[in-house]
Amino acid sequence: MGFWSAVLLPLLICLLLFVGFFSHSEKLVSVPGIMLWLQFAGAILGVMGSLLLPMLIVFIAYSVNSIEHKADTWKSLFSLPIAKWSVYAAKYAYAFFLVLLCLMLFVLFTIGFGNLLSVLKPTLKFNEYHMESTLAQVYLKLFLSSLGILSIQFLLSLLFRDFLKPMGIGFTATIAGVILAGTDWKYAYLFPYSHPMLTVKSTLPHDIGKGSGIPELSVDLFTKDIFVSLGVAVVVFILGYFIVLKKSVK
């Protein structure tokens, strides 16, 4: 369930944009290659960063844990001759892998569909510019920025059996995060749920779409929000282990 959502979401979104660009191709003929790529990738990034990525993480964290809640298998997992730490870490690693997979697919599909557009509509100037490495860096940063949320949501889903609590908390926090980051609140970098949005904002040039000049693209991988995200991820991950140890299986 978590696995398929991690695969289908990037496919769907990229496909949608592909269709959008494809059907409006006449209007885009005059746009220079770099702007074309930026609009294409930027549209995907914009949706992802603000709402979709956090919600996807909420869902992945939930689905990884809910398998065990539903089958009531926590008790049998924790009564196997395997260190509790390994069970906990293995579960987390899987969620971690799913988020990574999803973001990698986004890079892949963005580039893939972009190139497909340039083949199908040679009039579009997609082949004038290449942004593979930039895009990979942006998504890497996005991934790092989302780890704080992942740890928090993972712990919530581990503790609560039902979907509503982690979902509700995650959703509310995401909205708050988007607002905080969107309003440029100066402490937004301290709030994990703002990090993906901050990442997107910092990498996308503000004047995108206005067509004024050729924008400079630069990815500064290690900004303070990324450090906060990584810090939160590690601390919550370790804290979660001790909570799991203490809470026992009831």
Place this chain on the structure above:
Amino acid sequence: MVISTEGLSFNFGNQQVVKSLSLQVPKGSIYGFLGPNGAGKTTTIKLLLNLLKTDQGSIHIFDKELQSNRVAILSEIGSLIEQPAIYLHLSGKENLMNRALLLRVSEQRVDEMLALVHLKDAAHKKAGKYSLGMKQRLGIALALLSDPQLLILDEPTNGLDPNGIIEVRELLIRLVTQHNKTVFISSHLLAEVERMATHVGIIDKGELLFQGSIKDLEAISQPQVQVELENTVDAANFLKKHGFNVIDISDNSLSIPYTSKTQMGEINTLLNKNGYMVYSIHKIHKDLEKLFLDITQNA
């Protein structure tokens, strides 16, 4: 001793669920752990598996302290707690294979286990589509998979048909007698474990009320005089007037605690002389089921 606990206590919030338990489970025994609903059986089992953290007291399994030898001890335990933990979207065999992977057990062993619990035909059916008894069988197969020294089973025959119950019973007896394993099995029915248990522990409201071999349990059972006649209610009132303590009345018989042969003769004469025809009168040992009820109700 395979399991030995001392002063084991556990609280859920401020409710004390397990009170200073001292369990002694000898090697090669089938230990029936009995108690009514809510007695604390499952909680005790979770403590034995280190799923719940002991508040007070100590647990030694295979003569090793549980907390500090957790992985080593658990590698020799197979367990089934309450409803078996099964992934419903996987088939029976996939469930076993999944566990076999974690325990590094061969596929051949998985097939053996499927055959043992008669799930070969349903091996590739989704476990979600299993009947209650089939799920329970799969749970037992999961517990046996690693060929553990000690089996801890929480009401394993829950939901099994009479045939299934007999099979499980015979399987457990075979494991103990032929393979020298030890079985710790909980139940709220004494009758269910009576035929296989070598040792019994009776728990109620978290307290251990009795522990010993099944013979010890039989020994403390109080003999009774059972009289078969008609009009049992009148006869009982009559006997009470004459100072006998009638403890049990049914439609066609009544029971009085046995004290001596003379007492039995007196009862017989008294009834016959006063127009109550006695069809039969004999001394019986209270069955274990009643004994169990007595022990748990008098506490």
